[in-house]
Amino acid sequence: MLDVKVPLLDLHAQNAPLRDEILAAITRVCDSGRFILGPEIEALESELSRILGIEHAIAVSSGTDAILLALMTLGIEPRDEVVTTTYSFFATAGSIARLGARPVFVDIQPATYNIDPERIEAALTPRTKAILPVHLFGLSADLGPILEVADRAGVPVIEDAAQAIGATYKSRPVGGIGCFGCFSFYPSKNLGAFGDAGLVTTNDAALAKRARLLRTHGMEPRYHHHLVGGNFRMDALQAAVLRVKAPHLTRWTEARRANAARYRRMFKDHLLELPFEPSDRSHIFNQYVIRTPDRDGLKRHLDENGIGNEIYYPLPLHLQPCFADLGHKRGDFPCAERAARESLAIPIYGELTVDQQQAVFTAVAEYLLSGTVASAATSDSRSRTRETGLDR
Numbered sequence: 001m002l003d004v005k006v007p008l009l010d011l012h013a014q015n016a017p018l019r020d021e022i023l024a025a026i027t028r029v030c031d032s033g034r035f036i037l038g039p040e041i042e043a044l045e046s047e048l049s050r051i052l053g054i055e056h057a058i059a060v061s062s063g064t065d066a067i068l069l070a071l072m073t074l075g076i077e078p079r080d081e082v083v084t085t086t087y088s089f090f091a092t093a094g095s096i097a098r099l100g101a102r103p104v105f106v107d108i109q110p111a112t113y114n115i116d117p118e119r120i121e122a123a124l125t126p127r128t129k130a131i132l133p134v135h136l137f138g139l140s141a142d143l144g145p146i147l148e149v150a151d152r153a154g155v156p157v158i159e160d161a162a163q164a165i166g167a168t169y170k171s172r173p174v175g176g177i178g179c180f181g182c183f184s185f186y187p188s189k190n191l192g193a194f195g196d197a198g199l200v201t202t203n204d205a206a207l208a209k210r211a212r213l214l215r216t217h218g219m220e221p222r223y224h225h226h227l228v229g230g231n232f233r234m235d236a237l238q239a240a241v242l243r244v245k246a247p248h249l250t251r252w253t254e255a256r257r258a259n260a261a262r263y264r265r266m267f268k269d270h271l272l273e274l275p276f277e278p279s280d281r282s283h284i285f286n287q288y289v290i291r292t293p294d295r296d297g298l299k300r301h302l303d304e305n306g307i308g309n310e311i312y313y314p315l316p317l318h319l320q321p322c323f324a325d326l327g328h329k330r331g332d333f334p335c336a337e338r339a340a341r342e343s344l345a346i347p348i349y350g351e352l353t354v355d356q357q358q359a360v361f362t363a364v365a366e367y368l369l370s371g372t373v374a375s376a377a378t379s380d381s382r383s384r385t386r387e388t389g390l391d392r
Contacts (some may be wrong), residue, residue: 004359008308008348009188012263012391013351014252016298018244022194030234033276037216040236044243046317048199051246052165054176056208057200058200060215060236063162063184064091066198067132069232070100070158070180073211076101076129083123084132084160086318087116093159095316102326104128107333113289113343116335117145124153126278131157133178135164137312137345138190138279138286139277139362140174147177157184163286165191166253170280175201180211180272185242187280190286191249197238235316251299255350259357263288266361270368273342287312290367301367302346307360 014328015022029040049057053348060066076082078100084092086105093103106119113136120131131150133141133305143157150157157178161167165183167174175181185197202208211229218227260283264274273291277283289312292298302309318328330337346360 002359005306006359007308008347009349022241024381025244027239029236035236037130040239044239044240053173055203058211059312060198060232062196063198065232066200068198069097069165069211070182074213080129081127083129085134086316086333088134107335107374110335115142117142120149128155129196130155135174136283137289138164138168140169140281143169143177147153167284169284177202193238194241196287197234237317253284256348259348259352260285285346289343289345291342295344298367302363305363308347316340340361
């Protein structure tokens, strides 16, 4: 057993230095009596719009509701189809299904875990009303070819950027490239609230106006309802917390990137597949996901040694019981299914110390060097490198 225990995420280490500022912000809201929308929300929206470089920012109640609101704003209805990845958090597809529409799944690129643009066109039908790529783990999907397919089909692209605030694609911020971006401020995110909160972004003024209307039951003015919307409002308390934390986002992201670079140096001589960052994108490492054929054995070893870890995600969306009516079976999307068997997230948060990171490395290397996975890892890593054509 190792002497140093390392959590997967340490929110106290991030929040403690900001405690007095956060408490003052919460007190300000409590003293104002303005708990729903109001000046805190407006200020947060303006500040995030500037930080992200996107014209319109609409604060909402969660990342899930951000996706749902974007879909509703675009008029997605029952029997419509939305093309998306099968490897993501449930909200991506769940939001589509909640509107009575059909999620149409596409497999992923093995190296990036993101939707494979080359497979999207084959998934389009006359009922396709949108394409919903996910910037998984903090890395942008390959948006260029996705937008080209969408343009030929005449359908909009909604970016699920829940895990990717601050990431870029060809120097452009994610969330401002498609017609909508959807962000989450769940506490574990790079920019986390003290509960559920989210954001919808767009550079389209008309879409922003419609989304704001739908955010509050389609109401304007008070008690006059033009559309059937929902209650997707962010609490002012969450906005106040986020306003304290947002100015630190760039520094926190750079700390994660520095930790990722250190991991790459540490693991350079070990048989392990590490996160891939294409040259045209910046990864913000919401998660640091490694791969090995004996993932479950490695996970048990890390658990026994007090090293935090998590499987994102153990079951692709096409195999979830609630989507059984879509008719998918094992083997339909092999890249996603293999990622679900082999991937494991290890600690990457910005406050991770060098000693803690060394403990993570020691525990992982100890297991890899035990010889239980060496031959399989070598073969599988070479195979994936050949099939993706990517130099890692």
